[in-house]
Amino acid sequence: MKEQLHTIPIADAMANAGECSLCYIERKTEEHMMDFVLGHGASYMEADIRDMTDREGFCRAHFKKMFDYGNSLGNAWILKTLYMRHLEEMDREFKNFKPDSAGKKGGIFGKKETKGNSIADWIRRRDSSCFICTSVKNTFLAYMKTFFHMYKTDPDFRRQVAETKGFCLTHFAVLCETADSALPAQEREEFYRVMLPLMRENFSRITEDVSWFIEKYDYKNKDADWRDSKDAIQRGMQKLKGSDPSLPPHVLKK
Ligand SMILES: [Zn+2]
Numbered sequence: 274m275k276e277q278l279h280t281i282p283i284a285d286a287m288a289n290a291g292e293c294s295l296c297y298i299e300r301k302t303e304e305h306m307m308d309f310v311l312g313h314g315a316s317y318m319e320a321d322i323r324d325m326t327d328r329e330g331f332c333r334a335h336f337k338k339m340f341d342y343g344n345s346l347g348n349a350w351i352l353k354t355l356y357m358r359h360l361e362e363m364d365r366e367f368k369n370f371k372p373d374s375a376g377k378k379g380g381i382f383g384k385k386e387t388k389g390n391s392i393a394d395w396i397r398r399r400d401s402s403c404f405i406c407t408s409v410k411n412t413f414l415a416y417m418k419t420f421f422h423m424y425k426t427d428p429d430f431r432r433q434v435a436e437t438k439g440f441c442l443t444h445f446a447v448l449c450e451t452a453d454s455a456l457p458a459q460e461r462e463e464f465y466r467v468m469l470p471l472m473r474e475n476f477s478r479i480t481e482d483v484s485w486f487i488e489k490y491d492y493k494n495k496d497a498d499w500r501d502s503k504d505a506i507q508r509g510m511q512k513l514k515g516s517d518p519s520l521p522p523h524v525l526k527k
């Protein structure tokens with residue numbers, strides 16, 4: 274067996290690539306994290322895990338996914354200590370807040386070094402961290418290393434990548450950044466020579482799919498074939514921002 278354990282998710286992703294194989298990797302990683310946080314393993318009952326989730330909190334998108342996951346008691350446990358942590362921080366922030374110095378020297382039109390509102394700063398700090406986002410991002414970056422290891426060492430894999438429909442724009446940015454550090458100059462040139470036309474070609478394909486979707490609403494085309502346009506909306510959205518919006522939520526396994 275040539276295939277190593279850590280390369281399996283990448284091979285899986287290539288087989289289920291759709292509009293972006295990295296969206297597949299990201300989704301599987303996120304589902305795994307959701308199961309870890311809220312699933313039957315009951316990580317939410319472990320003090321050290323809860324300490325991490327209390328510290329980082331969750332973003333709006335992941336609260337929505339946690340709500341849809343369907344473990345109400347698990348969510349209640351997570352929220353309880355997260356609220357206790359917020360109360361502690363709130364007491365500290367409110368006590369130290371000085372209304373008379375808040376917003377002085379400029380506000381949004383002022384210089385960069387002007388003092389903002391310390392309460393708003395605390396909330397923004399909270400808003401910019403999410404336990405699931407951070408974990409998914411770290412695992413995703415580890416997979417990117419594996420991706421480029423395979424890309425460098427396995428000509429079959431390189432061919433496979435060239436035969437996909439490219440990547441979503443969001444993940445293409447990560448791909449470009451990783452390529453710059455993972456590939457030596459000559460291989461990098463070869464990589465972009467294949468990738469840039471692949472991206473261009475597939476963006477043009479989606480543009481045509483979306484255009485035909487609109488044409489289909491013209492009564493003169495009502496009996497015409499849908500071609501590949503029936504799911505053009507979700508694919509069009511995924512190609513720009515990642516994540517197929519038509520996918521059902523990931524839920525607790527019964
Ligand atoms: Zn993607």
Ligand SMILES: [Zn+2]
Binds near residue numbers: 333405
């Ligand atoms: Zn998040």
